[in-house]
Amino acid sequence: MTSSSTVSTPSAAAVGEAELVELRKEARMGALGTETGTREIRRIDLSDFENRRAEIADQLWDAAVDIGFFQLVNHGIELGAVHEAFAMTERFFALPDAVKAQYPLKANAGWESRAQVRPSTGTPDQKESYQITRPRMAGLYPSEEELPGFKKTMLAFEAQSWAVGMRVLSCFALKLGFDDEFFTRAHAPSSETYQSTLRLLHYYAIPPEEQGSLALWRAGAHTDFDCLTLLYQRPGQGGLQVCPGKEMEAQAWTSIPPDETAITCNIGDMLMRWSDDRLPSNFHRVKNPVPGEYMGPRYSLAFFCQANTDAVIESPAGKYPPITAGEYLRQRVAANFGKKY
Ligand SMILES: O=C(O)CCC(=O)C(=O)O
């Protein structure tokens, strides 16, 4: 097994193949589909983690393999810290566009509005986002005059999210036969090659003339590019729906009602590849509200555990050729944002 910090040059064939498989799947997932409430989104209790690691690892593995989505409770992040992060997020997006435009998205860091076109829908997600990727933030934080305390609050929240993400990944590492620090090394925040990302999301309120339109999505169906996503939702601001990859033919979606005490998690494509497809990434989307539902703005926070650019994704059984996490992500971003970012 190659250490996560080894650098190799993936072949052109490996690179092309990574792009095709995931994108071909995603392009077929844009339809409305149906709703099913029969899937259980399991809740995994992380309390007393060090002593219960083996039991928690079993529970995480089963939930991940069955559905690919699960929720963490007693995860150690205080509700107050979640509220503070959301309050800052609202304040950031309330800044005039002219201020936010000083911090434009580039290489998974900075602000964009209606720029992400999902291969599944071909239309821009009805949202704005601001991404924090630690080593790439030069000149991208709003000033203290524009938004006091923003950088400090969001970086603290990023660090807390990273710690929870690494706990979960340490459990998957054990189950995959790696040592328990394997993914922590691959996501080392002290390195310039760090590329895990905290994404602040603001889905726009639906204007009256668009209410009832089925043509637009807050976020079109997709799988995430990363190893593991941690998602924070706000009470009353639903819309997240999931569909396990192995059931993609049926296109039956399950809604995940927001619970601010829980962190909703999903496996991303990077970990799927790293596990020889044993851990499936799953489709999810954020639907526009339908008449009768809350039409106001929706805020969410996502933390993407994305292995450092120089980590080599090399699966234990060799199902896929090795590829660096940097190259892997570059291709997926290009498919969503064109060459612009
Ligand atoms: O906002 C949400 O609930 C989901 C966001 C998401 O799936 C993403 O940004 O990848």
Ligand SMILES: [Fe+2]
């Ligand atoms: Fe996502």
